[in-house]
Amino acid sequence: MKQQRPTRRRNVKLEPPPAWRARAVLIGFAVFGVVLAGRAFDLQVVEHEFLAQEGEKRHLRTVEVPAVRGAIRDRNGEPLALSAPTESVWAVPSALLEAPEKLGPLARVLDMKTDDLRERLRAHASRQFLYLRRQLSPAEGRMVMAVEAPGVFLQREYKRYYPAGEAAAQLVGLTNIDGAGQEGLELALQARLDGQPGSRRVIKDRLGRVVDDIAEFAPPRAGQDIRLTVDLRLQYAAYRELKAAVERNRASSGMVVMVEPSSGDVLAMASYPSFNPNNRDALDPSGLRHRAVTDTFEPGSTIKPLIMARALDEGRIGPGSVIDTEGGVWRVSRDLTVRDFRDYGDVDLKRLLTKSSNVGAAKIGLELGPESVWQAYLDFGFGAETASGFPGERTGVLRDFYNWGRVETATAAYGYGVAVTGLQLAGAYAALANDGLAQSLKLVREQTQVLGSEPRQVVTPQAARTVRQKMSGVVSNEGTASRAALPGYSVAGKTGTVRKVGGSGYNRERHQSLFVGMTPLDNPRVVTVVVIDEPRGKDYYGGAVAAPVFARVMRDALRVMKVRPDQGGTLTADAAAADGERS
């Protein structure tokens, strides 16, 4: 190399560079190269997957487009459960932490402490997505965006509102925070209410802003709206009167079920205690249960009209039969003596129900025999789920008649040893009201008949009509439920006062007060079951506790349903006009 150097400045003597310099440069380059190659290997091979993912995160993203959940409406289209859009606030923690001056104002609109917000962001600093606050109103969402904090975004979410509040809380049920049915009809109808979320492929920058919307788009499919058979106006009335009665009688709980006999439509189904479904922070688990389907009880005297209908149907008794009540005390066997409240002497069928004679009912039951009594209850729908499809529904207790002796048969005839739900009892009375034709009970208005739910003729129309006539005495001044009388309407009904089973047999202190009634007599439009559990006031008889609830609820129901009064004076318009002229 020395020889090739320019020789122009021959007079300048140059020191030859030391040999180590060239070597040092060479080694330097070599090390550099090796490091670069190693890093490239590391990135391309070792960490390739992770990095590709990270890149994707900052680039191409599938954004889920939430689908609106179907509404639950009453039979007139009034909303019982409705999804309304809300804004959920989320952030990229690292991006937000870069702008500490925005934390204060942001925390204020989010109703949080600044320090708490900072703590949460730091704790999740490595994440790309963190919910700061969920389900704000659209107006609050706009306030959040007005802060203009970096890395803070809104996400559209739907929130479930329950306009009927506690009045229909257990019936309608609840969804969880992610919008899936959790209780009640929200759970039962989940598959139909639920929508199909759509998706969108978009390109996002590091801060999560949508830079470009690429065409791939699956539109969200909204859930189905569902109409119930329930009439919200009746539901409100039922709940209001139930609540008032439970509080007035210092009872522990209660239920009201209203059914339209001609269709099997459940018009109202209220349960108390209840809860406010719009405030899930204060949920009381005991209020979640819908007692009309999840709680069973012994129907007591309310079962007597059913056994009577069966006996009439089989011809064991006739409409004019008279039964000797044995002075009010009747020894069935060594183990069982049936007692009446007092001696009613010889009773016809109307008086048997009016006075609620246990002896009379036991005699009819024994006349029928175990199999017939059992079959009657089975036919009326006891011991089996109704067609309502309500989650957690109980079947009650109806033991096989093979093991029934005289004692079991006699007690079953006045409603002990058998357990039913409020809904089952309403269904049984609806069959009586519909001239013996039992419609399967419905909570949802369906266009098509559910398989296996065809109407069944339980007793003959004659038997059903006769029993309805015999039940009309119950609400007379003579009867056990004079307080169930309705001005202008004929009422057939039956009271029940049941001792509850305690730790050691039947408890004298704890009762259940029942009333089941229907009106008008000739062609009942509504059947209503009222059950008040453990009243602790001075009254505990069904006629004093449950019957007034019936009267109050029915007064509203008949007005709402525009049922024509069938009792009392009727004037023709001409006569009224003539009356007007005279005065």
Next chain:
Amino acid sequence: MKSALLLAALLVVNLVAAVAVVGAKHESRSLRADLQSLRVARDELNTEWAQLQLEESAWANPDRIGRLASSKLEMSHPDEFIMLEAGQ
């Protein structure tokens, strides 16, 4: 000469196609923007509709109506009544 003409013609066609592509792209962009704004409008209308339904059910709550009827309008249930039959 012939091929030069062909070349010129293709050049013109190419130019027209290029302009058309630009036009189509522009139109697609503006249509997508329209779609987006319509979607936003629909969302807002849906939101409002849901709010209005909730508001209506709050105002028309049967308990509230009943309370107003008895307190403000002094209405009550007609427990005593006479049925009037329309004359034939």
